Amino acid sequence: MPSALAIGIDLGGTNIKGGLCDAAGRLVAQRAVPTEGERGPDHVIGRMASMARDLLAAAGGQSVRVLGVGAPGPISHARGVIFRAPNLPQWINIPLRDRLSDALPGLVVVLENDANAAAYGEFVAGAGADVEDMAMLTLGTGVGGGVVVAGRLVRGAFDNAGEIGHMIIEPAGRPCPCGQRGCLERYASANAIAERTAEAIAGGARSTLAARVSSGERITSADVLAAARAGDTLAAQVWDSACRYLALAVVNIQHLYNPQLVVFSGGLIQAGAEHLLVPIQRHFDLLRWKIAPDAPRLALATLGTDAGVIGAAALARETLPG
Numbered sequence: 360m361p362s363a364l365a366i367g368i369d370l371g372g373t374n375i376k377g378g379l380c381d382a383a384g385r386l387v388a389q390r391a392v393p394t395e396g397e398r399g400p401d402h403v404i405g406r407m408a409s410m411a412r413d414l415l416a417a418a419g420g421q422s423v424r425v426l427g428v429g430a431p432g433p434i435s436h437a438r439g440v441i442f443r444a445p446n447l448p449q450w451i452n453i454p455l456r457d458r459l460s461d462a463l464p465g466l467v468v469v470l471e472n473d474a475n476a477a478a479y480g481e482f483v484a485g486a487g488a489d490v491e492d493m494a495m496l497t498l499g500t501g502v503g504g505g506v507v508v509a510g511r512l513v514r515g516a517f518d519n520a521g522e523i524g525h526m527i528i529e530p531a532g533r534p535c536p537c538g539q540r541g542c543l544e545r546y547a548s549a550n551a552i553a554e555r556t557a558e559a560i561a562g563g564a565r566s567t568l569a570a571r572v573s574s575g576e577r578i579t580s581a582d583v584l585a586a587a588r589a590g591d592t593l594a595a596q597v598w599d600s601a602c603r604y605l606a607l608a609v610v611n612i613q614h615l616y617n618p619q620l621v622v623f624s625g626g627l628i629q630a631g632a633e634h635l636l637v638p639i640q641r642h643f644d645l646l647r648w649k650i651a652p653d654a655p656r657l658a659l660a661t662l663g664t665d666a667g668v669i670g671a672a673a674l675a676r677e678t679l680p681g
Contacts, residue, residue, distance in 0.1 A: 363381055363382050363421065363422070364379055364380065364381060364387070364418055364421050364422065364423045365379075365380050365423065365424075365425045365426070365427065365672040365673070365675050365676040366378070366379055366380075366411055366414050366415070366423060366425070366426040366427070366466075366672060366675075367380055367426075367427045367428075367429070367476075367667070367668035367669060367670070367671035367672030367673075367675070368407055368410060368411065368426065368427070368428045368429070368668065368671060369428075369429045369473060369476065369477075369664075369667035369668050369671060370394070370403075370407065370428060370429065370430045370431070370444075370447075370473070371394060371431075371446070371473075372394060372396060372431070372444075372445070372446025372447060373393065373394055373446075374391055374392065374393055374394055375391065375392050375393075375394050375403070375406055375407055375410060376389070376390070376391045376664065376665075376667070376668055377389070377390045377391070377407075377410045377411065377413075377414055377668060378390070378414070378665070378668040378669065378672065379414045379417055379418060379423070379672075380668070380669055380672035380673065382676070383484065384480065384483040384484030384669045384672075384673055385484070386665060386668070386669065387417075388414055388417040388418075389665075389668075390410050390413055390414060392406055392410060394406070394447070396446065396447045396448075396449070396450075399449050400447075400449055400450055400453050403447070404455065404458050404459065404462070405462075407428070407459060408459060408462040408463055411426055411459070411463055411466065412463070415466075423466070424465075424466065424467060424679060425466065425467045425468075425469065425672075425675035425676055425678065425679060426459065426463065426466045426467070426468045426469070426675060427468075427469045427471060427476065427670075427671030427672050427673070427674050427675030427676075428455065428456075428459065428468065428469070428470050428471065428671055429471050429472070429473040429475070429476030429477065429667040429668070429670065429671040430444065430455060430470060430471070430472070430473055431444045431445055431446060431447070431472075431473050432444070432472045432473070432519075433472075433518075433519055434470055434471075434472055434518060435470075435517075435518050436469075436470055436471060436472070436514055436518040437518060438454075438456075439454060439455060439456020439457055439468070439469075439470045440452060440453065440454050440455065440456070440470075441453045441455050441470070445501075445536075455470055456468045456469070456470045467675065467678060467679070468675075469671075469674060469675040469678055471670070471671055471674050472505075472518070472521070473503070473667055474495075474497050474503030474504055474505050474521065475505040475512055475514070475521055475670070475674075476505075476666075476667045476668075476670035476671040476674060477495065477497055477503070477505065477624060477666040477667040477670055478493070478494070478495035478497075478504070478505020478506070478507065478512070478521070478622075478666075478670065479505065479507065479512050479670035479673055479674055480662055480665070480666035480667060480668070480669035480670030480671075480673065481493070481495055481622050481624065481660050481661070481662055481666050481670070482495075482507045482670075483669060483670065483673045484662065484669050484673075485622075485660060485661040485662040485666060485669075486620070486622045486658045486659065486660050486661045486662075487507065487620055487622060490618075490619040490620045491507075491509055491510050491619070492507065492508055492509065492616065492617065492618040492619050492620070493506075493507045493618050493619065493620045493621070493622060494506045494507070494521075494523070494612045494616060494618045494620075494621050494622070494655075495621070495622040495623070495624055495660070496523055496524075496605065496608065496621070496622070496623050496624070496625075497624045497625040498547070498548060498549065498605075498623060498624070498625040498626065498627035498628065499548065499549055499625040499626045499627070500548060500549055500550045500626075501524050501544040501548050501550070502523060502524030502543050502544035502547060502548050503523070503524055503625070504521045504522060504523025504524060505521045506520065506521045506523075506612075506616055506618070507618075508616060508618075512674065513616075523543065523608060523612065524542060524543050524544035524548070525537055525539060525542045525543070525544065526542065526543045526608055526611060527539060527540070527541045527542060527543075528541060528542070528543050528546065528604055528607055528608065529541035529546065532545065532546070533545040533546065533551075543604060543605075543608050546600070546601060546604045547601040547602075547604040547605045547608070548627075549579070549580040549625075549626055549627050550580075551601070552580040552583050552597055552598065552601050552627075553577070553578050553579050553580050553582070553583060555597050555600075555601075556568065556572075556578065556583045556593065556594060556597045557572050557577075557578060559593055559597065560572045560573075560593070564593045565592075565593065566586065566591055566592075566593040566594060567586050567589065567591045567594075568582060568583070568586050568591065568593075568594065580626075580627060581629070583597060583598055584598055584630055584634060587599075588634070598634075598638075599638055602635065602638035602639045602641075602642055603638075603642040603646075605623075605639050605642075606639045606640075606641075606642035606643040606645075606646055607642075607646060609621050609639070609643050609647075609655065609657070610643065610646050610647050610648070612655075613647065613648065613654065613655055614648065617655075618655050619655060619656065620655055620656050620657075620658060621655045621656070621657050621658075622657075622658050622659070622660050623635065623636070623639075623657070623658070623659055623660065624659070624660030624662075624666065625660075628659045628660060631659075632659060635659070636657055636658075636659060639657060640657055643657070
């Protein structure tokens with residue numbers, strides 16, 4: 360029978376978060392430390408191993424056999440390797456699973472994509488706990504994604520399934536650092552909303568944000584939403600456009616996976632249901648497939664920044680027999 364407790368660690372560019380989770384996805388102990396990524400992979404891996412030992416001690420003698428790590432990618436789940444981490448520039452082809460296994464004898468270490476881990480966390484213990492088929496879009500500086508079908512995380516043949524942020528929604532559109540053009544995250548992420556607004560102002564569009572942009576200040580998506588709520592036409596257009604692109608992504612997800620639920624997480628959900636879910640739902644109702652009567656429900660995530668830790672622990676536990 361699988362151990363009741365598992366460790367989950369979420370490796371971020373700014374912080375490393377960890378937790379000791381029970382079989383229901385409840386956190387019974389939590390830790391967080393700065394990543395200090397500028398000091399290189401060896402230092403960061405040492406901090407992760409130290410956190411895992413601390414969480415093992417917090418178990419108070421209870422059996423803990425697995426450690427799940429959610430990490431930025433692309434990664435190989437099968438090989439336990441981080442190919443490249445966007446916010447950790449020295450991390451290229453790092454065999455993280457084996458490095459942690461060597462440092463933590465007795466623990467089975469499992470490496471997952473961070474967005475997949477967060478999606479699975481919401482599936483196990485958050486907004487998706489009452490469904491079997493779910494997709495999640497994480498809306499932050501980029502757009503992450505994860506898909507669960509029939510209760511199982513979809514990784515794909517090469518561990519890159521669920522990269523919803525790199526779904527092409529505008530062929531020959533805005534260039535993306537991934538090398539493609541027209542990716543969803545170049546239109547509907549927090550960064551993209553701010554960039555598109557600033558670019559329009561630089562091109563002559565009128566906005567209450569114009570003076571700040573002209574002075575060289577870097578505006579945020581929160582600034583754009585605040586301006587839109589105050590009646591700024593340009594800001595409202597950019598925000599609504601982002602919601603339409605997200606609705607288009609949901610349409611494509613519906614066609615591919617037909618989930619019961621699509622969850623939105625990340626910093627942008629601070630806008631709340633009224634300013635995020637409602638316009639996405641409005642656009643989705645206009646764009647979606649009309650010949651099928653059923654459509655996925657849309658919801659906001661409930662676990663916040665704990666989702667990645669909970670999901671990583673849950674996915675690691677599933678590797679145990681029994």
